Amino acid sequence: MSDTQSVDTLTQEQARDELARLTRLLERANQAYHVSDAPEISDADYDALKRRNSAIEARFPELKRKDSPSDQVGARPAEGFSKVPHAVRMLSLGNAFDDEDVSAFVTSIRKYLGLSGDTRLGFTAEPKIDGLSLSLRYEMGRLVQAATRGDGEVGENVTANALTIEDIPATVTGAPDVLEVRGEVYMTHADFDALNARQEQEGGKTFANPRNAAAGSLRQLDSAITRARPLRFFAYAWGEISEPLAQTQMGAIERLQTLGFQTNPLTRLCHSVPDLISHYREIETQRATLGYDIDGVVYKVDALDLQARLGFRSTTPRWAIAHKFPAELAWTRLEAIDIQVGRTGALSPVARLHPVTVGGVVVSNATLHNEDYIAGRDATGGEIRGGKDIRIGDWVQVYRAGDVIPKVADVDLKKRPEDAVKYQFPTQCPECDSAAIREEGDAVRRCTGGLICPAQAVEKLKHFVSRKAFDIEGLGAKQVEMFHGDETLPINTPADIFTLQVRDAQNLGKLKNRDGWGDTSASNLFAAIKEKQTIPLARLIFALGIRHVGEVGARDLALFYRDWDAMADAVDTARPAALAHRAGDEAEEAERIAAAGEGRRARIKEVRDAAITTRAVPDAASAAWGDLTGIDGIGATLGLSLSDAFANTEERSAFDALRAHLTIVPPEAPAAESPVAGKTVVFTGTLEKMTRAEAKARAEALGAKVSGSVSAKTDLLVAGPGAGSKAKKAADLGIETLDEDGWLHLIGDA
Ligand SMILES: NC(=O)c1ccc[n+]([C@@H]2O[C@H](COP(=O)([O-])OP(=O)(O)OC[C@H]3O[C@@H](n4cnc5c(N)ncnc54)[C@H](O)[C@@H]3O)[C@@H](O)[C@H]2O)c1
Numbered sequence: 001m002s003d004t005q006s007v008d009t010l011t012q013e014q015a016r017d018e019l020a021r022l023t024r025l026l027e028r029a030n031q032a033y034h035v036s037d038a039p040e041i042s043d044a045d046y047d048a049l050k051r052r053n054s055a056i057e058a059r060f061p062e063l064k065r066k067d068s069p070s071d072q073v074g075a076r077p078a079e080g081f082s083k084v085p086h087a088v089r090m091l092s093l094g095n096a097f098d099d100e101d102v103s104a105f106v107t108s109i110r111k112y113l114g115l116s117g118d119t120r121l122g123f124t125a126e127p128k129i130d131g132l133s134l135s136l137r138y139e140m141g142r143l144v145q146a147a148t149r150g151d152g153e154v155g156e157n158v159t160a161n162a163l164t165i166e167d168i169p170a171t172v173t174g175a176p177d178v179l180e181v182r183g184e185v186y187m188t189h190a191d192f193d194a195l196n197a198r199q200e201q202e203g204g205k206t207f208a209n210p211r212n213a214a215a216g217s218l219r220q221l222d223s224a225i226t227r228a229r230p231l232r233f234f235a236y237a238w239g240e241i242s243e244p245l246a247q248t249q250m251g252a253i254e255r256l257q258t259l260g261f262q263t264n265p266l267t268r269l270c271h272s273v274p275d276l277i278s279h280y281r282e283i284e285t286q287r288a289t290l291g292y293d294i295d296g297v298v299y300k301v302d303a304l305d306l307q308a309r310l311g312f313r314s315t316t317p318r319w320a321i322a323h324k325f326p327a328e329l330a331w332t333r334l335e336a337i338d339i340q341v342g343r344t345g346a347l348s349p350v351a352r353l354h355p356v357t358v359g360g361v362v363v364s365n366a367t368l369h370n371e372d373y374i375a376g377r378d379a380t381g382g383e384i385r386g387g388k389d390i391r392i393g394d395w396v397q398v399y400r401a402g403d404v405i406p407k408v409a410d411v412d413l414k415k416r417p418e419d420a421v422k423y424q425f426p427t428q429c430p431e432c433d434s435a436a437i438r439e440e441g442d443a444v445r446r447c448t449g450g451l452i453c454p455a456q457a458v459e460k461l462k463h464f465v466s467r468k469a470f471d472i473e474g475l476g477a478k479q480v481e482m483f484h485g486d487e488t489l490p491i492n493t494p495a496d497i498f499t500l501q502v503r504d505a506q507n508l509g510k511l512k513n514r515d516g517w518g519d520t521s522a523s524n525l526f527a528a529i530k531e532k533q534t535i536p537l538a539r540l541i542f543a544l545g546i547r548h549v550g551e552v553g554a555r556d557l558a559l560f561y562r563d564w565d566a567m568a569d570a571v572d573t574a575r576p577a578a579l580a581h582r583a584g585d586e587a588e589e590a591e592r593i594a595a596a597g598e599g600r601r602a603r604i605k606e607v608r609d610a611a612i613t614t615r616a617v618p619d620a621a622s623a624a625w626g627d628l629t630g631i632d633g634i635g636a637t638l639g640l641s642l643s644d645a646f647a648n649t650e651e652r653s654a655f656d657a658l659r660a661h662l663t664i665v666p667p668e669a670p671a672a673e674s675p676v677a678g679k680t681v682v683f684t685g686t687l688e689k690m691t692r693a694e695a696k697a698r699a700e701a702l703g704a705k706v707s708g709s710v711s712a713k714t715d716l717l718v719a720g721p722g723a724g725s726k727a728k729k730a731a732d733l734g735i736e737t738l739d740e741d742g743w744l745h746l747i748g749d750a
């Protein structure tokens with residue numbers, strides 16, 4: 001097996017071996033880098049191994065090792081140093097590789113905190129210094145201990161060495177009694193060159209880069225050596241403190257500066273994604289002349305109370321991210337644009353490139369995102385790349401963003417062939433010729449062919465057998481392509497998977513006799529399929545590949561309905577209300593158009609839709625639709641999509657045929673000890689001590705169902721200030737109501 005075997009094609013066994021191999025390799029690289037300060041492989045290679053490890057873990061979560069490199073920071077302290085347990089862990093940082101990642105980072109924070117679009121949210125943005133982190137502990141104003149990060153929990157005691165660094169004060173005045181200052185030890189380019197020259201002359205060890213020189217110099221058992229090395233220190237964080245430094249990150253940095261620490265002069269406070277990006281670009285242009293190495297820009301939520309609420313993942317804070325500088329760029333010719341059709345019919349443009357090496361990897365395909373991206377516009381019509389469009393024959397810049405798929409990032413107009421023409425995005429599906437349409441507000445053009453579109457059918461099947469869905473061993477994307485449309489043993493719908501063995505038995509051209517198959521692989525496949533006939537409800541719902549129904553939505557549906565037939569019945573019952581909802585939306589839209597004077601057609605539609613809207617919707621339908629769209633996290637968009645899928649005769653008969661083969665396992669019974677286990681809880685009004693997202697996650701962790709609307713099935717309403725109709729309805733129904741403190745008390749969080 002090699003590093004190049006695609007993660008998608010690994011079998012379970014290969015994956016296990018590969019994880020073991022990667023753990024060994026990464027452990028060795030960590031030792032060389034963090035302990036010996038002499039890396040044996042490049043950072044890009046290291047990062048690639050680590051990403052490969054994460055990708056395999058993501059595909060086979062059950063194979064994740066106890067000693068997984070994903071859960072580790074740095075390396076254990078080296079022998080020779082005394083060990084220092086950190087009072088507050090020293091962690092790593094999550095990475096953003098492009099503007100979209102930054103935007104996703106900000107969005108996820110807003111979402112986590114429950115901040116609306118117009119609430120101001122500040123971030124500091126500062127260079128990511130490429131050195132090694134150091135924690136300095138001051139007690140009553142005196143430096144008593146300096147420790148490296150080590151493995152994040154335990155570091156190496158380098159106090160005597162730290163005291164030789166000019167930027168590190170031995171005493172500070174006006175500081176909290178206990179103050180741990182954290183920051184980066186680094187070496188300037190000039191000092192690095194001089195050091196290496198000197199080392200060479202004296203026959204000593206030379207260093208590969210300033211980072212390793214800084215680390216090697218700080219981590220010396222003899223502090224006289226450290227003293228002779230010109231190290232610097234920037235302060236940017238803190239560990240244990242006996243009283244807060246400030247209320248904001250920026251305030252804390254300023255305070256550290258007042259206390260006598262060097263802080264980075266390029267630190268800025270930003271208030272939007274464009275702000276962050278523009279400061280990033282500014283720092284990027286200065287990168288070459290700073291005189292020291294940086295490898296990105298770090299963004300941190302400014303308000304410290306928000307940082308506290310956001311907290312940490314296993315090795316990284318949720319409130320910060322490192323926006324890395326792209327190292328992996330190359331220019332090449334765009335030879336063609338192909339259109340791929342996805343599971344939900346999305347037409348995705350793929351760039352076929354003249355092969356080019358980007359960061360050590362040969363790239364011949366890259367994504368072009370969508371129609372607008374090619375035209376030089378973003379989804380809102382704004383310009384990207386200065387409005388330059390991309391044409392076949394163009395000289396384009398390819399960018400490999402850390403992991404995943406390479407992208408076409410830019411185009412050089414000076415090298416555009418004279419006969420290059422503007423790219424026309426297809427309006428028909430290249431696979432089935434159905435019309436491909438773009439709905440209002442959707443960046444993506446979609447094939448309308450549904451299951452008659454072979455591309456969609458195959459992609460749906462691939463999704464069905466994917467890791468988070470049925471995850472059938474031996475039946476991956478490659479096999480799906482082989483079986484789809486097969487003459488003797490086709491798998492065209494999910495149900496066909498479960499009749500494969502029976503059909504194989506009746507059929508003359510048996511699977512085991514096929515090329516690439518044998519007795520064992522065929523019977524293994526049948527066994528693997530049989531094993532997955534028993535399937536958790538949430539997985540089944542997710543596996544259907546219904547648009548807008550992702551893993552989380554599927555889980556929410558499963559938790560709420562707990563049973564496939566109950567869900568199907570409810571969705572059927574809700575159908576008239578779903579249609580009325582859509583008609584309502586469309587009528588509104590038509591009214592808008594008519595009001596804008598767009599003429600007769602819209603007005604006719606308005607009249608028709610108004611008729612549909614007012615058509616009596618049975619109470620049962622309204623109630624079922626209310627239940628469905630009332631599930632917290634499930635709105636009308638998902639509700640409608642689910643409703644459409646169940647009402648579509650082709651899809652529905654595929655679901656029903658499938659269902660007949662399965663034993664569906666309801667979601668696990670909630671933790672019985674919890675006082676809210678199995679209860680349906682509704683949150684309303686303003687919560688002051690947590691966001692809705694936090695409250696919901698906590699309630700679900702305790703086994704409660706969280707609903708967005710009050711009904712007879714509600715067990716408990718948690719009402720904050722400003723609770724309106726829901727509180728009244730709960731009172732009318734005699735439902736127990738608690739305030740936020742009462743809730744926290746009930747679940748033992750008070
Ligand atoms: N070549 C190899 O064999 C090898 C082995 C191990 C690690 N590495 C490299 O080390 C890096 C991974 O190490 P990591 O886990 O320390 O992650 P990281 O270096 O990507 O990010 C976290 C670190 O950033 C530093 N930092 C610098 N400026 C900062 C600022 N302004 N605010 C906050 N933190 C700041 C801190 O020291 C922090 O610990 C990767 O780049 C990897 O390539 C290479």
Ligand SMILES: [Zn+2]
Pocket residue numbers: 341429430431432433434447448449453454455456
């Ligand atoms: Zn199609």
